[in-house]
Amino acid sequence: MRVSPWSTPLLIVYAILITFAITAGPILIAGANPIEAYGAFVVVPLTSQFTLLEILVSATPIMLTGAAVAVAFRAGYWNIGAEGQLLLGAIAAAGIGTLVGGLHPVIALPIMIVGGALGGAAWALAPALLRIRFGIDEVVTTLLLNPVALLLVNGLLHGPWRDPVTGFPESPRIAASAEFPTLIDRSRLHLGILLALIVVTVAWYVLARTAAGLRLRAAGLSPHGARFAGINVSRTLLGAALVSGAIAGIAGVSEVAGIQNRLTAGLSPGYGYTGIVVATLGTLTMPGVAIAAIFLGDLTVGASSAARSLGIPSQLGAVVQGVLLLTTVALLALRRNRARRPADGSAGSVTGDVAAEGTAG
Amino acid sequence: MIDSAPALELRGITKRFGDLVANDGIDFDVRRGEVHALLGENGAGKTTVMRIAYGLTQADAGEVRVEGQPRIIRSPRDAISAGIGMVTQHFALVGPMSVAENLALGRSRGLRLDLAAARRRAASASDRFGIRIDPSLRVANLSVGQQQRVEIVKALSRDCRVLILDEPTAVLVPDEVNALFATLRSLVADGLSIVFISHKLAEVRAISDRVSVLRRGKLVGTAAGSTDERELARMMVGRPTFGVERVADGAAPSAKPILRIRGLHVAGANDLPAISDVSADVCAGEILGVAGVSGNGQTELVEVLSGMRRPTSGSAAVSGTELAGADPGQVMRAGVGRIPEDRHASLIGDLSVAYNLVLERLDDFGNGGRIDERRIRAHAVELIRRFDIRAGPDDPVATLSGGNIQKVLLARVLSRDPRVIVVSQPTRGLDVGATEYVRSQLLERRADGAAILLVSEDLDELIALSDRLIVLYEGRIVGEMAVADADPEQLGMLMAGRGRAA
Numbered sequence: 001m002r003v004s005p006w007s008t009p010l011l012i013v014y015a016i017l018i019t020f021a022i023t024a025g026p027i028l029i030a031g032a033n034p035i036e037a038y039g040a041f042v043v044v045p046l047t048s049q050f051t052l053l054e055i056l057v058s059a060t061p062i063m064l065t066g067a068a069v070a071v072a073f074r075a076g077y078w079n080i081g082a083e084g085q086l087l088l089g090a091i092a093a094a095g096i097g098t099l100v101g102g103l104h105p106v107i108a109l110p111i112m113i114v115g116g117a118l119g120g121a122a123w124a125l126a127p128a129l130l131r132i133r134f135g136i137d138e139v140v141t142t143l144l145l146n147p148v149a150l151l152l153v154n155g156l157l158h159g160p161w162r163d164p165v166t167g168f169p170e171s172p173r174i175a176a177s178a179e180f181p182t183l184i185d186r187s188r189l190h191l192g193i194l195l196a197l198i199v200v201t202v203a204w205y206v207l208a209r210t211a212a213g214l215r216l217r218a219a220g221l222s223p224h225g226a227r228f229a230g231i232n233v234s235r236t237l238l239g240a241a242l243v244s245g246a247i248a249g250i251a252g253v254s255e256v257a258g259i260q261n262r263l264t265a266g267l268s269p270g271y272g273y274t275g276i277v278v279a280t281l282g283t284l285t286m287p288g289v290a291i292a293a294i295f296l297g298d299l300t301v302g303a304s305s306a307a308r309s310l311g312i313p314s315q316l317g318a319v320v321q322g323v324l325l326l327t328t329v330a331l332l333a334l335r336r337n338r339a340r341r342p343a344d345g346s347a348g349s350v351t352g353d354v355a356a357e358g359t360a361g
Numbered sequence: 362m363i364d365s366a367p368a369l370e371l372r373g374i375t376k377r378f379g380d381l382v383a384n385d386g387i388d389f390d391v392r393r394g395e396v397h398a399l400l401g402e403n404g405a406g407k408t409t410v411m412r413i414a415y416g417l418t419q420a421d422a423g424e425v426r427v428e429g430q431p432r433i434i435r436s437p438r439d440a441i442s443a444g445i446g447m448v449t450q451h452f453a454l455v456g457p458m459s460v461a462e463n464l465a466l467g468r469s470r471g472l473r474l475d476l477a478a479a480r481r482r483a484a485s486a487s488d489r490f491g492i493r494i495d496p497s498l499r500v501a502n503l504s505v506g507q508q509q510r511v512e513i514v515k516a517l518s519r520d521c522r523v524l525i526l527d528e529p530t531a532v533l534v535p536d537e538v539n540a541l542f543a544t545l546r547s548l549v550a551d552g553l554s555i556v557f558i559s560h561k562l563a564e565v566r567a568i569s570d571r572v573s574v575l576r577r578g579k580l581v582g583t584a585a586g587s588t589d590e591r592e593l594a595r596m597m598v599g600r601p602t603f604g605v606e607r608v609a610d611g612a613a614p615s616a617k618p619i620l621r622i623r624g625l626h627v628a629g630a631n632d633l634p635a636i637s638d639v640s641a642d643v644c645a646g647e648i649l650g651v652a653g654v655s656g657n658g659q660t661e662l663v664e665v666l667s668g669m670r671r672p673t674s675g676s677a678a679v680s681g682t683e684l685a686g687a688d689p690g691q692v693m694r695a696g697v698g699r700i701p702e703d704r705h706a707s708l709i710g711d712l713s714v715a716y717n718l719v720l721e722r723l724d725d726f727g728n729g730g731r732i733d734e735r736r737i738r739a740h741a742v743e744l745i746r747r748f749d750i751r752a753g754p755d756d757p758v759a760t761l762s763g764g765n766i767q768k769v770l771l772a773r774v775l776s777r778d779p780r781v782i783v784v785s786q787p788t789r790g791l792d793v794g795a796t797e798y799v800r801s802q803l804l805e806r807r808a809d810g811a812a813i814l815l816v817s818e819d820l821d822e823l824i825a826l827s828d829r830l831i832v833l834y835e836g837r838i839v840g841e842m843a844v845a846d847a848d849p850e851q852l853g854m855l856m857a858g859r860g861r862a863a
Contacts, residue, residue: 209731211727214732215723221709222706225710227669228699230693232688232690
């Protein structure tokens with residue numbers, strides 16, 4: 001195999017280097033040595049068991065939302081609504097979680113996971129149907145349903161689900177049998193990471209090795225060519241949208257059952273949007289999504305510890321993330337322009353453009 | 362009558378696109394107060410030479426003179442300042458804006474938007490030339506004919522003295538054509554010069570003072586607008602007899618129709634039907650050629666037969682299985698193989714050759730969802746060998762040459778032994794070797810008893826391959842003949858909308 005200077009892994013490495021060069025300015029302004037800061041962001045979290053496990057905890061929800069986004073984007077369905085779908089999964093989990101107290105976890109947990117997946121898929125259904133039936137742009141509809149989902153959460157928390165004991169806008173704690181078990185003592189690492197890895201593995205297998213996956217990729221690369229070859233593109237898009245919503249819903253289950261143990265308004269600090277970053281950095285491949293999620297988890301843990309050790313604002317982690325997304329998208333676009341493309345610049349042959357729009361919105 | 366140098370004069374215009382010579386030393390001029398038509402088949406170079414005059418394309422050699430003065434025209438802006446306007450086939454209008462706003466576009470200096478002036482211009486055009494258009498209407502709500510009027514007013518409002526119209530009647534209904542011609546006559550009476558690009562003989566004769574005929578990038582000649590239609594058709598098609606050998610061999614087609622098309626109607630743009638009342642049979646072992654200038658319904662016909670478009674009425678059946686309204690999968694299951702004109706868009710460029718070769722029949726290469734990579738690869742290796750595709754199974758199709766892409770499509774279709782083959786422009790853009798190969802494959806299938814419907818703009822190809830020909834003009838069959846009886850002059854007349862076959 002010849003290695004092109006524009007191969008995907010190299011491209012991501014360039015993107016990281018360029019990002020470090022660009023963010024050196026803000027870090028200097030914050031009064032820290034950039035080299036030291038990058039060390040704190042990236043390397044320090046890898047040096048202790050506690051932070052290593054925390055990286056995985058941070059990576060769990062965004063690995064799931066990243067996989068959700070990547071599945072949809074590969075089909076050419078620009079689902080920007082993973083955030084809302086995650087919240088619906090969380091609502092379902094919080095509701096089911098209070099009802100399954102009498103059941104053994106082996107039964108309770110699958111019920112909750114399936115319920116959350118259905119919740120996420122249900123939230124993804126309307127935009128998908130509008131797109132397929134009427135050609136209404138799903139970027140807009142999926143994005144706009146995100147705040148609606150948050151309103152639904154707040155409505156529940158200030159209404160029927162308000163904690164009766166404390167009066168806080170939090171739902172009642174879910175049953176013990178519905179909580180995800182921790183995997184390692186005295187850490188927050190929970191079942192969710194295994195769930196995320198299983199989802200990523202299954203999604204990889206389906207995309208790479210099955211007829212359904214090939215149809216989905218074909219529809220994403222060239223809807224016209226796929227339709228011409230007899231593939232039912234509408235059904236493929238609907239399937240991709242629902243699976244995407246379901247995976248995002250599982251992310252919501254994971255946060256409720258693994259971290260919060262109840263529904264809270266601050267359950268997701270934008271995991272659905274970060275999923276777009278993860279999917280783009282992972283170039284819409286499942287191994288890429290897993291690596292990108294762990295890398296961003298590393299940055300998140302690193303940024304909060306750097307805030308303490310170097311006295312710089314923890315928001316610099318988000319700055320690095322944002323710049324990294326922009327440079328990655330820019331390099332992918334640059335590569336697409338360089339590539340010889342005879343006839344059509346078929347939509348979605350490279351990932352990032354719409355993803356970038358989504359996070360900007 | 363002619364008081365000075367021509368309003369617009371082109372000298373020795375030459376333009377190459379790669380190996381293709383689109384314009385070869387073309388000389389053309391239009392006098393003041395004259396309609397000068399540019400006639401020719403598709404691809405003859407009519408549009409290219411006028412795009413050069415309007416600055417949309419740069420010539421490789423040649424000179425543009427305006428009223429005797431050499432002008433360098435690098436962009437439409439240069440052309441407009443030289444007094445040249447052009448209405449292209451695709452209008453350059455902003456749909457959601459009003460007519461007045463469209464007229465003001467590109468004219469406003471700085472930040473000021475002078476809509477009052479735009480309205481005045483629309484009113485003065487209406488007074489001077491009888492082009493009535495309400496400046497307050499939204500362009501998107503106008504008919505195509507009205508949009509064309511806006512384009513003309515836009516050009517006039519920039520004080521153009523030479524107006525180039527590229528196939529202006531292609532999108533118009535007959536009443537609109539009459540209105541357009543009335544407008545053009547009043548413009549000419551006012552001293553404007555008009556270049557009228559067309560391939561329709563009747564219209565050219567109705568409106569032009571002079572006609573220049575282009576064929577394959579060369580100027581064949583310039584004649585008076587009143588020249589006999591047969592003469593013009595001969596100039597356009599280019600030869601008294603066809604210079605090609607028939608390559609279809611002796612075996613006569615069976616009389617058994619496999620593909621039966623009956624009363625097919627397909628809706629088109631602007632309430633014009635794309636196809637009206639088309640009926641035809643294609644028998645086993647027969648190639649039915651579809652002749653016509655492109656845009657006369659061939660694309661829509663092929664799309665219906667490919668399952669990519671729904672007809673408004675009528676039937677197209679393969680041995681009793683209805684194709685009208687079927688989806689591509691059903692069409693393929695009925696035994697139809699499809700090689701469409703847009704070969705790039707019909708494959709998936711970013712997927713490998715091997716995947717593209719099995720995309721139409723994934724179910725044959727899977728066991729319970731999982732696809733059998735080894736069999737897909739073996740299948741690809743086999744077809745690459747059989748069809749002489751110069752590529753590896755893992756190469757993305759987009760990296761292949763046009764000829765090899767066509768071979769991939771051919772291999773995908775022919776490997777399923779279709780009883781009916783619907784093929785459009787099979788050799789357009791291919792080199793000699795690939796062209797020969799594609800044609801020989803089609804003839805081989807004909808000998809094996811396939812019913813083939815062949816759409817091509819290349820008359821030589823149709824003559825070389827077909828058993829019978831039908832001619833499409835404005836979505837209707839205007840002629841049908843055995844290839845042995847085909848005469849180029851008559852074909853040219855039919856394609857240009859004149860006369861019917863005996």
